[in-house]
Amino acid sequence: MKVNLKVWRQKNNNAAGKLVEYGLDNISPDMSFLEMIDVLNGELTRKGDEPVAFDHDCREGICGMCSMYINGRAHGPQTGATTCQLHMRSFNDGETIIVEPWRARAFPVIKDLMVDRTAFDRIMQSGGYVSVNTGSAPDANEIAISRTIADEAMDAAQCIGCGACVAACKNASAMLFVAAKVSHMAVLPQGQAERSIRAERMVAQMDAEGFGACSFTGACSVECPKSISLDHIARMNREYLGAKLTSENV
Amino acid sequence: MSWVTQTLSSSLGRKVIMSLTGLFLSSFLVIHMAGNLQLFKSDEGRAFNEYTYFMTHNPVIMTISYLLYTSILVHALMALILTRHNKSSRPVDYAFKRPEANSAWSSRNMGILGTVLLIFIVLHMRTFWYEMHFGSVPMAEYDGKQYKDLYKVVLVAFSQWWYVLIYVISMAALGYHLVHGFQSGFQTIGLRHKKYTPLIEALGTYVFAILIPALFAAMPIYIFLKANNFIG
Ligand code: HEM
Ligand code: SF4
Ligand code: FES
Numbered sequence: 001m002k003v004n005l006k007v008w009r010q011k012n013n014n015a016a017g018k019l020v021e022y023g024l025d026n027i028s029p030d031m032s033f034l035e036m037i038d039v040l041n042g043e044l045t046r047k048g049d050e051p052v053a054f055d056h057d058c059r060e061g062i063c064g065m066c067s068m069y070i071n072g073r074a075h076g077p078q079t080g081a082t083t084c085q086l087h088m089r090s091f092n093d094g095e096t097i098i099v100e101p102w103r104a105r106a107f108p109v110i111k112d113l114m115v116d117r118t119a120f121d122r123i124m125q126s127g128g129y130v131s132v133n134t135g136s137a138p139d140a141n142e143i144a145i146s147r148t149i150a151d152e153a154m155d156a157a158q159c160i161g162c163g164a165c166v167a168a169c170k171n172a173s174a175m176l177f178v179a180a181k182v183s184h185m186a187v188l189p190q191g192q193a194e195r196s197i198r199a200e201r202m203v204a205q206m207d208a209e210g211f212g213a214c215s216f217t218g219a220c221s222v223e224c225p226k227s228i229s230l231d232h233i234a235r236m237n238r239e240y241l242g243a244k245l246t247s248e249n250v
Numbered sequence: 251m252s253w254v255t256q257t258l259s260s261s262l263g264r265k266v267i268m269s270l271t272g273l274f275l276s277s278f279l280v281i282h283m284a285g286n287l288q289l290f291k292s293d294e295g296r297a298f299n300e301y302t303y304f305m306t307h308n309p310v311i312m313t314i315s316y317l318l319y320t321s322i323l324v325h326a327l328m329a330l331i332l333t334r335h336n337k338s339s340r341p342v343d344y345a346f347k348r349p350e351a352n353s354a355w356s357s358r359n360m361g362i363l364g365t366v367l368l369i370f371i372v373l374h375m376r377t378f379w380y381e382m383h384f385g386s387v388p389m390a391e392y393d394g395k396q397y398k399d400l401y402k403v404v405l406v407a408f409s410q411w412w413y414v415l416i417y418v419i420s421m422a423a424l425g426y427h428l429v430h431g432f433q434s435g436f437q438t439i440g441l442r443h444k445k446y447t448p449l450i451e452a453l454g455t456y457v458f459a460i461l462i463p464a465l466f467a468a469m470p471i472y473i474f475l476k477a478n479n480f481i482g
Contacts, residue, residue, distance in 0.1 A: 008345075069344060100346075103342055207260055212261070213332050216437050218352070222351075237437070238440030
């Protein structure tokens with residue numbers, strides 16, 4: 001199949017960027033979107049042009065690196081999938097495909113389609129952890145956890161930190177990401193020690209990074225490759241308010 | 251900063267203020283609606299005037315009404331602060347986006363809908379609230395007691411087609427604001443539960459976003475038809 005690409009090209013964070021058009025023939029409908037970009041980069045390299053810089057790693061939907069805003073949607077037209085899980089058969093022959101980087105104040109463009117998502121790392125460092133004793137490993141099934149709680153925690157733990165929620169949100173809000181992390185640990189017994197501090201610190205760090213507030217449009221959950229539920233946002237709000245009202249931190 | 255100001259100035263805290271003021275305003279709609287249904291009575295406005303007398307003289311209602319004015323101001327101010335912050339969170343926008351693929355129009359346009367509501371509230375209060383408190387309203391006498399005849403003011407206002415049109419459009423905006431706002435308000439304060447969220451969503455959609463705005467819009471239409479002798 002043929003595609004007509006319009007790809008965001010930007011030398012570095014300070015340079016002005018623009019959409020540049022590229023035409024590709026002989027694209028297999030079975031290629032993943034990233035493989036199609038590989039083909040483009042092969043052609044650009046042969047011509048002596050700079051290849052398109054983009055993030056990727058696992059190429060199987062688990063690392064969360066492949067951030068691309070495709071035809072007006074985070075990770076393209078499919079739901080419940082990352083860019084690496086998107087195939088060219090999702091597009092029409094001859095279709096124009098616009099590819100842009102995630103857009104958020106907290107995610108500055110590094111180059112072309114690559115953005116700096118270390119804001120997420122700093123949010124994790126602020127409270128997205130549980131403390132454990134070093135020494136011999138505890139018995140795996142020592143603490144009984146009900147099936148419903150385990151499922152709830154696992155659903156939240158599926159978040160791969162891709163940032164599609166931020167990219168899709170009209171406010172560039174990181175609520176779904178932070179909520180998944182807060183929720184995941186708040187429901188488990190292992191997460192209780194830092195429970196209130198976690199909610200307070202992670203929300204404070206989220207605000208400090210310059211993400212927007214939540215308007216509950218639900219766009220995040222629709223575009224999330226792991227379909228993280230809005231329930232977690234409500235839980236985080238509960239955790240945060242509860243922590244603010246009752247914690248010892250004045 | 252104390253923990254209180256810090257909480258209230260966080261993104262979550264600001265949304266909590268939006269939610270509490272918004273839900274309080276929503277609860278007021280029910281009271282306002284119940285009272286204004288008196289307009290549908292064919293009694294030359296007596297029941298309506300007695301109701302407005304009660305609303306402007308009962309100390310509890312008067313206290314609540316000041317809370318209400320404050321809520322409107324705080325809600326609108328917080329809306330402005332949040333909207334500006336949210337806009338600044340994406341300084342460079344996408345060249346092409348398809349928000350309709352993942353979210354409802356009303357949820358993305360709360361600020362515009364709210365601005366329509368703010369203009370409406372100012373107009374509405376100028377026409378009725380201001381006249382009632384500071385204007386010259388004709389008097390009516392029931393059982394030897396004097397009442398301000400606000401019903402006459404209502405008749406005059408709603409006999410103009412363009413005024414009625416403004417009300418109908420504003421009530422459509424209210425419906426769209428609340429179809430998202432009512433259930434979102436509960437989410438913001440963390441009230442989401444398998445058992446109750448479907449009820450909240452149904453209440454928000456059918457009662458707050460459809461029934462109440464429709465009844466409010468029916469009032470000016472009814473009075474218009476009556477004042478212009480289209481109906482008896
Ligand atoms: C005075 C003019 C108004 C303005 C400028 C305004 C603006 C807004 C905005 C921008 C939001 C969304 C906040 C967000 O997405 O983060 C909102 C939410 C809301 N508004 Fe209004 N609004 C107004 C009047 C009203 C009225 C009259 C009511 C009720 C009768 C109301 C009820 C609500 C509710 C329940 C919410 C949901 C709060 C939440 O999402 O947590 N608003 N308003
Ligand atoms: S919540 Fe979903 S969209 Fe957001 S970072 Fe996690 S996996 Fe990605
Ligand atoms: S490259 Fe790892 S999720 Fe796409």
